[in-house]
Amino acid sequence: QVALVESGGGLVQPGGSLRLSCAVSGSIFRRYTMGWYRQAPGKERELVADITTNSGTNYADSVKGRFTIARDNTENILYLQMNSLKPEDTAVYYCNRVRVSPYPWGQGTQVTVSS
DSSP states (O other), X not given: OOXXXXXXXXXXXXXXXXXXXXXXXXXXXXXSOEEEEEEOTTSOOEEEEEEOTTOXXXXXXXXXXXXXXXXXXXXXXXXXXXXXXXXXXXXXXXXXXXXXXXXXXXXXXXXXXXX
16 A cells, blocks of 8 residues: 655745655655655646656756655655745645556645745
């Protein structure tokens, strides 16, 4: 049984930073491209960043240059460093596999950017 546990969200002012973590258990983590998704109120879930098994990265245009995705294949943890946060980054953030059927979604972690 695969479990995804996201953490690290919170309330931050515009321009601030947060580091999200996603602990993945019950999966051969290193075999898959992993990604961070987000879902804002009233909007569909969107992929904002992904990282391949060889640590190649891709970013949505909206976060490019501000967010950095990383993975630790020893500890089975996925990270998202978020800098220069904007109010439009407010959303629940989730991690999951990319380009294959997703695992059961975790509870996500809420990120709120507001002054």
